[in-house]
Amino acid sequence: MSTKTRTSPTPTSHQAQARQKLAELERRDARRHRNRLIAWGIGIVVAVALVAAGIVTSLPTRSDGAQQAPDFTLTDTAGVTHRLADLRGKNVVLYFSEGAGCQICLVQMGEIEKRKADFDAAGVVVLPIVMNSRDQIMADMAANNVTTPFLLDDGTVSKAYGTLGKGMHPGLPGHSFVLIDAAGQQRWYGEYPSMWLAPDDLLREIKNHLAG
Numbered sequence: 001m002s003t004k005t006r007t008s009p010t011p012t013s014h015q016a017q018a019r020q021k022l023a024e025l026e027r028r029d030a031r032r033h034r035n036r037l038i039a040w041g042i043g044i045v046v047a048v049a050l051v052a053a054g055i056v057t058s059l060p061t062r063s064d065g066a067q068q069a070p071d072f073t074l075t076d077t078a079g080v081t082h083r084l085a086d087l088r089g090k091n092v093v094l095y096f097s098e099g100a101g102c103q104i105c106l107v108q109m110g111e112i113e114k115r116k117a118d119f120d121a122a123g124v125v126v127l128p129i130v131m132n133s134r135d136q137i138m139a140d141m142a143a144n145n146v147t148t149p150f151l152l153d154d155g156t157v158s159k160a161y162g163t164l165g166k167g168m169h170p171g172l173p174g175h176s177f178v179l180i181d182a183a184g185q186q187r188w189y190g191e192y193p194s195m196w197l198a199p200d201d202l203l204r205e206i207k208n209h210l211a212g
Contacts, residue, residue, distance in 0.1 A: 061166075061191040064209065069178070069186040070160040076149035077134050077141070082127065085184070091124045091210060092180040093202070096163045096173035099130030099150070100137050104195045105175065106144040113148050115199045123182075124206055129153050131172055166191055177202065179209055187212075 073083045084092070095112070097105035109128050112119070119126055129151045130137050137150050151157075158164045158173040166174025175195045179188040188209040190197065 060193070060197075063189045064187070064212075066181075066185040066187055069180040069184055070157070071184075072157045072160065074129065074151040074153055074157060076151045077138055078149040080149065082151055084180070087125060087180075088184055089182050091122070091182055091206070093119075093124055093126045093206065094161065094178040094180070095126060095128045096158055096161065096176045096178070097128065097130060098167050098169060098172045098175070100132045100140045102195070103140070103144065105130075106140050106146055108175070108196060109148060109150075110144055110146045111199050112202070113146060115203070118199070118203060122203060122206055127151055129157060129173070131155055131158060162189070163191070167193070167195075177205075179206055181210060 069084065071084045073081060075081050095109065097108065099105060112126055126148070128148060131153050132150075134152060137152070141147070141150070155164065155171070161176075161178055163173040163176040163178075165171070166176060174191050175193065175197075176189065176191045177197065178186060181187050188205060190205060
């Protein structure tokens with residue numbers, strides 16, 4: 001009886017094609033995985049950059065140093081005329097804001113209003129200034145239970161104090177405070193893109209800059 005030697009079958013062309021296809025799929029999956037990792041990494045970098053930019057743009061801007069405060073004459077919502085020169089001998093804080101339509105701006109004034117006794121004790125008069133009509137700001141004042149009269153500006157005073165375009169709207173004031181001492185000297189300017197300054201912090205700024 002003769003013996004036959006068995007030999008391994010030669011892969012068919014179909015098997016070779018299948019293996020080639022599998023290899024291509026594995027390479028494609030590897031590329032996709034690598035691209036996903038790259039995209040994920042880029043996304044993290046962009047997110048961090050956006051957060052950092054948001055933090056930077058929401059940080060307050062301050063300027064110190066005494067300089068003559070621009071004089072002005074404005075009428076308030078109660079019909080009373082205010083001339084800065086007439087307030088010599090008193091410390092004055094000008095509060096600029098976007099006014100009507102900005103609820104946090106009214107809330108800010110409402111919280112300052114609640115602390116009137118503390119501002120009086122510090123010898124400070126707070127004058128809120130807006131670029132609105134009387135009817136516009138009065139409606140928001142009533143909605144937020146704010147009674148302190150707002151001075152009505154046509155933009156001249158806001159521009160003179162450098163607060164125009166510092167907020168969300170180019171043609172309106174930003175959320176800013178200006179401290180003017182009893183001699184009519186501007187002692188401090190604080191701009192708050194976060195749209196808020198706690199009354200305690202405002203009082204602290206006032207006392208620190210008047211003492212300096």
